Amino acid sequence: MIAIGSDHAGFPLKEEIKKFLDEKNIAYTDVGAYSAESCDYAVSAQKACDKVVSGECEKAILVCGTGIGISMAANKVKGIRAAACSDYFGAKYTRLHNDANCLCLGARITGAGEAIELVDVFLSTEFEGGRHQRRIDQIADIENGKKLY
Secondary structure, X not given: XXXXXXXXXXXXXXXXXXXHHHHOOOOEEEOOOOOOOOOOHHHHHHHHHHHHHOOOXXXXXXXXXXXXXXXXXXXXXXXXXXXXXXXXXXXXXHHHOOOOOEEEEEOOOOOHHHHHHHHHHHHHOOOOOOHHHHHHHHHHHHHOOOOOO
């Protein structure tokens, strides 16, 4: 199950992504926004990311105007590794090397066709593990207040 959310700026792109998920028979839960009426991205980010850290959802996809604000909010949720991506390589390698569990997109930066490609590669790429696991563990250590130096 995928948690999907947006603010008002990301709402139209979120709806396009939902169509793609429906076509691929990928289950999702929509945490809002439910219209283009002004709302705050932090609320949707927290709702979606809470579903990931609780285990209810495997990953999250979040959309705002740039992908940056919603990724900053998402990364404040303990256990979330959110990446704002605007190209295929970044979306692939954030899964492959960073084990990102939240993809953030910018509706004012990325068109629907490209966004669908980014969602597809993000959802279909597995974490490589190996030497990258040490770095993921270090991120968790920082999140838990441990000094790495």
